[in-house]
Each structure stands twice: as structure tokens, then as C-alpha cells.
Amino acid sequence: MADQDTLHRRGLMFILSSPSGAGKTTISRMLLEADGEIRLSVSATTRPRRPGEIDGVHYHFVSDADFDRMIEEDDFYEWAHVFDHRYGTPKGHIRAGLKDGHDFLFDIDWQGTQQLYQKDQQDVVRVFILPPSLDELHRRLMARATDSSEVIEGRMERARAEISHWDGYDYVVVNDDVNVCFGKVRAILHAERMKRARQTGLIGFVRELMD
Numbered sequence: 001m002a003d004q005d006t007l008h009r010r011g012l013m014f015i016l017s018s019p020s021g022a023g024k025t026t027i028s029r030m031l032l033e034a035d036g037e038i039r040l041s042v043s044a045t046t047r048p049r050r051p052g053e054i055d056g057v058h059y060h061f062v063s064d065a066d067f068d069r070m071i072e073e074d075d076f077y078e079w080a081h082v083f084d085h086r087y088g089t090p091k092g093h094i095r096a097g098l099k100d101g102h103d104f105l106f107d108i109d110w111q112g113t114q115q116l117y118q119k120d121q122q123d124v125v126r127v128f129i130l131p132p133s134l135d136e137l138h139r140r141l142m143a144r145a146t147d148s149s150e151v152i153e154g155r156m157e158r159a160r161a162e163i164s165h166w167d168g169y170d171y172v173v174v175n176d177d178v179n180v181c182f183g184k185v186r187a188i189l190h191a192e193r194m195k196r197a198r199q200t201g202l203i204g205f206v207r208e209l210m211d
């Protein structure tokens with residue numbers, strides 16, 4: 001008897017985007033902790049490190065010159081200017097990993113999402129996270145206490161523009177209660193893994209069933 005979980009499938013690129021402070025990093029960390037089959041795509045950024053962030057784990061913190069060099073050497077799957085800095089997804093082993101059935105989690109903005117989708121529609125799953133209100137978004141950015149009030153005001157000013165890209169996503173989830181939101185995001189991941197087109201091992205399995 002076949003166990004469906006052992007059938008071969010293509011991996012997927014699971015993207016979480018949101019206005020800054022809505023909670024995508026929180027949901028990403030919960031997902032990585034709960035699900036052993038998905039790995040984080042670690043972005044490169046020119047922004048300064050926040051307290052508690054580890055180089056190579058949360059981001060690859062690079063200089064402007066290093067970022068320029070990475071662009072020149074075609075090292076990025078996608079990159080974009082976000083706020084006052086540059087962020088990019090290093091190609092790494094993503095394409096080979098997808099073929100081997102590994103899933104990758106991306107915490108990237110709408111510009112990066114569009115670029116990844118244009119390159120690889122079939123493997124991309126796009127999830128947008130909304131805050132319950134703009135007041136709550138502001139409260140969360142303040143409570144996180146990782147950015148100056150100037151930076152927080154800049155992020156609030158950009159929030160409406162970012163939210164306007166909500167319709168470029170496959171799923172939209174409101175992050176009011178974090179556990180409820182996490183449950184919904186996890187359900188999306190599970191369902192997307194079950195898509196017939198991703199379950200490449202099904203063809204052989206069905207053939208055997210019919211014989």
C-alpha cells in the first residue's frame with residue numbers, strides 16, 4: 001500500500017508579503033518552527049542589522065558595494081528597493097531544491113513577488129497578510145521597538161501603497177489573532193502541497209493501481 005507522503009512532488013515557493021509590521025516575520029518563524037519541510041530563503045540586504053538578528057540566519061547583511069557586485073554577477077532571483085535599502089533573493093540552490101521536492105519560504109515585498117511569479121508561475125504561491133487596522137499596524141511597529149520613530153512613520157506612509165497590491169496575491173489573510181492567522185497560512189501550505197500538478201509521483205502510482 002502506498003503512503004501518499006512518500007510520493008515524489010515538486011517543491012513550492014511560498015511567499016508571504018504584507019505592509020511592514022503586519023506580522024509576516026512572526027508567521028514565517030512560526031511556520032519554520034512547526035514545519036520541518038520548508039526552509040527560509042535568506043535574503044541579502046543593505047539595511048543595518050536589528051538587535052537579535054543574526055547574519056546568515058535572518059538576512060545576509062551586505063554592503064552597497066557587495067550588493068552591486070551580486071547584481072553584476074547575476075546572483076539574484078529578484079531584487080528591489082524597499083524603503084531606503086536594497087533587498088534581494090540569492091539564487092542559491094532554489095531551482096534544484098524545488099525539483100528535489102523542497103519547499104522555500106520567502107518574506108519579500110510585492111515587487112519581488114511579481115518578479116518571482118513572472119519567472120516561475122507554476123511553483124509560486126502568493127499569500128498577502130493584512131493588519132486588522134492601520135492603528136493596530138502602527139501600534140505593532142511601536143511595540144516592536146526596533147526602528148526609530150522616523151523609520152516607523154516612513155513605513156506607515158508606505159503602508160497604503162503596499163496594501164494596494166493585495167490583488168496580486170493568491171490568498172489574503174487578516175492577522176488579527178496570530179494563532180488563527182498562522183492556522184490559516186498553514187492550511188494554505190498543506191493544500192498547495194496536495195495540488196495534482198505538484199504531485200509528480202502520482203502518475204506512476206496511478207499506473208500501478210490500474211495494472
Ligand SMILES: Nc1ncnc2c1ncn2[C@@H]1O[C@H](COP(=O)(O)OP(=O)(O)OP(=O)(O)O)[C@@H](O)[C@H]1O
Nearest residue numbers: 018020021022023024025026140144175176177178
Ligand atoms: N496578531 C498579532 N497580534 C499582536 N501583535 C502581533 C501580531 N502579529 C505580529 N505581532 C507583533 O507585531 C510586530 C511586527 O510583526 P513582524 O515583525 O512579524 O512584522 P513584519 O510584517 O515582518 O514587519 P517587517 O516587514 O517590518 O519585517 C512584532 O512585535 C510582532 O511580535
Ligand SMILES: Nc1nc2c(ncn2[C@@H]2O[C@H](COP(=O)(O)O)[C@@H](O)[C@H]2O)c(=O)[nH]1
Nearest residue numbers: 043079080082087088089107108109111112
Ligand atoms: N523584494 C524583496 N523584498 C524583501 C526581501 N527581503 C525582505 N524584503 C522585504 O523588505 C521589507 C522590509 O523588511 P525589513 O526586514 O527591513 O522590515 C519587507 O516588506 C520584506 O518583506 C527580498 O529579498 N526581496
